Amino acid sequence: MTDDLRELYQEVILDHGKHPRNFRHPADANLEAHGYNPLCGDQLTVYVKRDDSGVIRDVAFEGRGCAISTASASMMTELLRGKSEAQVKALFEAFRHLCTVGDDGAVPAELADDLDRLRVLAGVRQFPMRVKCATLPWHTMTAAMSGTDEVSTE
Amino acid sequence: MTMSAAAAAKPQRGANTPAYDVSRIRRDFPILARSVHGRPLVYLDNGASAQKPRRVIDTMRQVMEEDYANVHRGVHFLSQRATERYDAARETVARFLGAEAREIVFTRNLTESINLVAATFGRRFFEKGDEVIVSEMEHHANIVPWQLLEMEKGIRIRVVPVDDAGNLRMDVYESLLSPRTKLVALTHCSNVLGSVTPAAEIVRLAHARGIKVLLDGAQAVVHRAVDVKALDVDFYGFTGHKLYGPTGIGVLYGKYELLAQLPPYQGGGDMIRSVSFAGTSFKEPPERFEAGTPAIVEAIGLAAAIDYVTELGQDAIAAHEEQLLDYATKRLLEIPGLTIYGRAPEKAAILSFTLEAAHAHDIGTIVDREGVALRTGHHCAQPLMERLGVAGTARASFGLYNTREEVDRLADAILSVKEIFGP
Numbered sequence: 001m002t003d004d005l006r007e008l009y010q011e012v013i014l015d016h017g018k019h020p021r022n023f024r025h026p027a028d029a030n031l032e033a034h035g036y037n038p039l040c041g042d043q044l045t046v047y048v049k050r051d052d053s054g055v056i057r058d059v060a061f062e063g064r065g066c067a068i069s070t071a072s073a074s075m076m077t078e079l080l081r082g083k084s085e086a087q088v089k090a091l092f093e094a095f096r097h098l099c100t101v102g103d104d105g106a107v108p109a110e111l112a113d114d115l116d117r118l119r120v121l122a123g124v125r126q127f128p129m130r131v132k133c134a135t136l137p138w139h140t141m142t143a144a145m146s147g148t149d150e151v152s153t154e
Numbered sequence: 155m156t157m158s159a160a161a162a163a164k165p166q167r168g169a170n171t172p173a174y175d176v177s178r179i180r181r182d183f184p185i186l187a188r189s190v191h192g193r194p195l196v197y198l199d200n201g202a203s204a205q206k207p208r209r210v211i212d213t214m215r216q217v218m219e220e221d222y223a224n225v226h227r228g229v230h231f232l233s234q235r236a237t238e239r240y241d242a243a244r245e246t247v248a249r250f251l252g253a254e255a256r257e258i259v260f261t262r263n264l265t266e267s268i269n270l271v272a273a274t275f276g277r278r279f280f281e282k283g284d285e286v287i288v289s290e291m292e293h294h295a296n297i298v299p300w301q302l303l304e305m306e307k308g309i310r311i312r313v314v315p316v317d318d319a320g321n322l323r324m325d326v327y328e329s330l331l332s333p334r335t336k337l338v339a340l341t342h343c344s345n346v347l348g349s350v351t352p353a354a355e356i357v358r359l360a361h362a363r364g365i366k367v368l369l370d371g372a373q374a375v376v377h378r379a380v381d382v383k384a385l386d387v388d389f390y391g392f393t394g395h396k397l398y399g400p401t402g403i404g405v406l407y408g409k410y411e412l413l414a415q416l417p418p419y420q421g422g423g424d425m426i427r428s429v430s431f432a433g434t435s436f437k438e439p440p441e442r443f444e445a446g447t448p449a450i451v452e453a454i455g456l457a458a459a460i461d462y463v464t465e466l467g468q469d470a471i472a473a474h475e476e477q478l479l480d481y482a483t484k485r486l487l488e489i490p491g492l493t494i495y496g497r498a499p500e501k502a503a504i505l506s507f508t509l510e511a512a513h514a515h516d517i518g519t520i521v522d523r524e525g526v527a528l529r530t531g532h533h534c535a536q537p538l539m540e541r542l543g544v545a546g547t548a549r550a551s552f553g554l555y556n557t558r559e560e561v562d563r564l565a566d567a568i569l570s571v572k573e574i575f576g577p
Contacts, residue, residue: 040546041539042546067513
């Protein structure tokens with residue numbers, strides 16, 4: 001097996017891919033969006049519960065996808081509880097930077113630990129065709145927050 | 155071992171066809187000598203697009219270096235030369251399908267061939283409530299053009315299901331044929347399942363009721379000889395790049411008397427007899443459907459590809475691919491947790507599969523690192539994916555240059571997927 005494959009398919013990712021966390025449809029979710037990757041047919045729905053002050057109280061997802069998109073969605077749902085929308089967007093920006101450029105970009109100090117937890121996904125940078133797999137859940141999350149029903153990677 | 159012994163055991167076209175020497179044939183394809191990620195390339199994505207023999211590459215270069223000008227326009231030497239070669243390419247395609255040259259329309263690809271039928275035959279003859287019959291295993295190229303007509307004219311699309319092995323349900327097909335049916339538009343060979351549909355029977359049943367038939371031959375012409383007159387089919391389309399030819403060139407065959415009844419497809423130069431603001435008259439088929447400067451070099455390149463394939467012998471190629479498919483099916487079924495989709499008795503060398511442990515996309519990424527090129531995903535056949543109950547499959551599609559050793563490399567690469575993802 002090549003080193004870049006070993007880096008892409010780390011144990012943590014395989015574990016999240018096989019046993020995704022927060023893989024459910026919360027009854028009290030008040031936002032949701034559907035994400036779709038037309039290239040491979042992968043799709044997921046992200047459910048969000050946002051309180052009146054704009055803080056994310058719960059994030060969950062359902063759908064079917066490859067190990068990378070499932071693991072990315074699973075890890076995302078673990079990190080976003082208690083975050084403001086601005087923080088979600090800043091973390092997504094930093095994560096996208098990590099997946100495409102390879103460094104942390106301008107990650108705010110208070111999100112540095114969260115970005116560290118996403119670092120296991122940085123191996124996708126060696127696989128340009130797979131970056132969309134990693135970012136689809138985040139695109140879907142931001143679509144849910146902005147009230148967009150559907151998001152596609154194209 | 156080489157495939158020559160096995161191929162020679164099968165009946166071949168022409169008594170003097172030499173034994174099928176795959177290692178010699180591979181040397182005709184320059185790209186097969188390259189490596190990918192440090193491993194020798196194993197190219198098994200022929201169903202998406204095939205690699206090009208030197209004959210095609212050299213022919214296209216030679217046209218551009220020595221014989222190039224616009225066609226059907228100039229009186230000068232090069233225009234005449236280019237016109238002769240372009241017209242000869244049409245003759246070559248016609249011979250390949252058993253048709254007449256005037257029945258061969260050049261298009262960009264199969265997608266355009268089908269859109270051309272929808273835009274001309276469909277616009278002229280379809281009325282609200284008329285029906286087009288397709289199948290569950292169509293490529294999107296043979297679904298969406300009819301959906302556009304559905305929106306525009308209120309026609310209906312009826313869908314023939316496939317059974318679990320991937321055979322077209324001929325009983326349902328027959329029951330769907332009705333006085334409302336205006337066209338049967340079916341694949342001749344599924345790009346996912348490899349199932350070859352019983353084309354002659356499809357045509358016979360439709361014609362018995364006065365219904366025209368269009369066959370999508372994109373995969374079929376690659377894997378077997380097709381004779382449109384023997385099939386008696388009304389329209390038949392294929393694309394050049396899957397047949398070892400260039401991109402940007404496709405073919406639509408149509409029976410001449412049918413083409414002659416159709417309105418133009420696009421308007422422009424080359425398709426008109428005379429133009430004035432008082433009224434314009436159009437040329438006869440096939441020029442009527444070829445507005446603008448055509449893909450001259452690509453058409454000549456396609457003819458070179460057809461010459462190459464017919465010289466190898468389509469029956470010999472089919473026999474070689476059948477051996478590969480049998481061997482690949484056997485090797486892959488040895489892998490626990492692997493499911494093959496499509497077990498039709500009449501099947502081209504296309505092998506779709508899933509692994510219990512890994513998603514198709516992950517399979518594709520991992521085997522790529524082993525130098526093995528597969529297609530993964532929905533293969534532009536989402537309704538079929540729905541029918542199979544999968545998000546996507548991995549697909550190995552074999553060509554005339556693939557070998558048993560490459561099948562072994564594929565099997566090994568799949569085992570490396572299981573190494574990562576577990577049993």
